[in-house]
Amino acid sequence: QVQLQESGPGLVKPSGSLSLTCTVSGGSISGSNNYWGWIRQPPGKGLEWIGSIFHSGVTHYKASLTSRVSLSLDTSTNQFFLDLTSVTAADTAVYYCARHPPDYGDGWYFTLWGRGTLVTVS
Amino acid sequence: SYELTQPPSVSVSPGQTARITCSADVLSRQYVHWYQQRPGQAPVLVIYKDSERPSGIPERFSGSSSGTKATLTISGVQAEDEADYFCQSPDSSGRYHVVFGGGTKLTVL
Numbered sequence: 001q002v003q004l005q006e007s008g009p010g011l012v013k014p015s016g017s018l019s020l021t022c023t024v025s026g027g028s029i030s031g032s033n034n035y036w037g038w039i040r041q042p043p044g045k046g047l048e049w050i051g052s053i054f055h056s057g058v059t060h061y062k063a064s065l066t067s068r069v070s071l072s073l074d075t076s077t078n079q080f081f082l083d084l085t086s087v088t089a090a091d092t093a094v095y096y097c098a099r100h101p102p103d104y105g106d107g108w109y110f111t112l113w114g115r116g117t118l119v120t121v122s
Numbered sequence: 123s124y125e126l127t128q129p130p131s132v133s134v135s136p137g138q139t140a141r142i143t144c145s146a147d148v149l150s151r152q153y154v155h156w157y158q159q160r161p162g163q164a165p166v167l168v169i170y171k172d173s174e175r176p177s178g179i180p181e182r183f184s185g186s187s188s189g190t191k192a193t194l195t196i197s198g199v200q201a202e203d204e205a206d207y208f209c210q211s212p213d214s215s216g217r218y219h220v221v222f223g224g225g226t227k228l229t230v231l
Contacts, residue, residue, distance in 0.1 A: 037220075049220035110165070113164040
């Protein structure tokens with residue numbers, strides 16, 4: 001079955017950039033009618049959607065993060081990526097990659113999640 | 123900004139029914155989805171589109187929505203249901219945005 005796995009540095013310096021990769025196995029990004037998204041969760045707090053990308057390259061970002069975030073994907077390696085610039089301690093969180101159907105009218109529910117990776121800004 | 127409000131905590135005894143609510147001013151026009159997150163684990167979708175249950179989710183999980191409130195109901199609560207539960211809905215402003223509720227800690231006494 002399809003699985004998602006996040007990877008990337010666990011420690012990033014303030015004012016630096018956070019770059020994460022989500023590797024999709026058991027299925028194809030380009031062959032799947034899904035969006036691929038990123039959600040984060042600061043320690044002990046709730047979930048925050050960061051953004052989503054379709055295999056065509058169409059992206060949607062949380063408004064408050066638009067100036068710092070960029071999503072991309074590589075269909076040849078079946079991976080998608082998160083880049084977050086000018087990070088501060090407030091960006092410390094567990095970062096999850098996830099999959100959701102494309103129809104916004106259905107509300108974009110996340111049907112499959114990675115296990116998450118903790119990124120600390122310090 | 124669009125916000126979803128959940129009670130911070132709900133407590134029930136095993137075998138009882140737990141109800142977790144999610145409120146917002148314009149919820150009546152949006153689908154609501156629910157996730158279960160056990161400690162140290164990723165969230166799992168337990169209800170989507172107000173009341174649909176994904177395959178593999180026990181029948182004791184159900185959802186409903188009326189007016190400005192959505193409710194996740196867990197009938198015959200078991201110890202393994204102790205977890206955080208988050209509701210989620212699209213932003214009502216017309217932007218392509220996702221909003222999560224603050225989460226509810228379900229404690230099984």
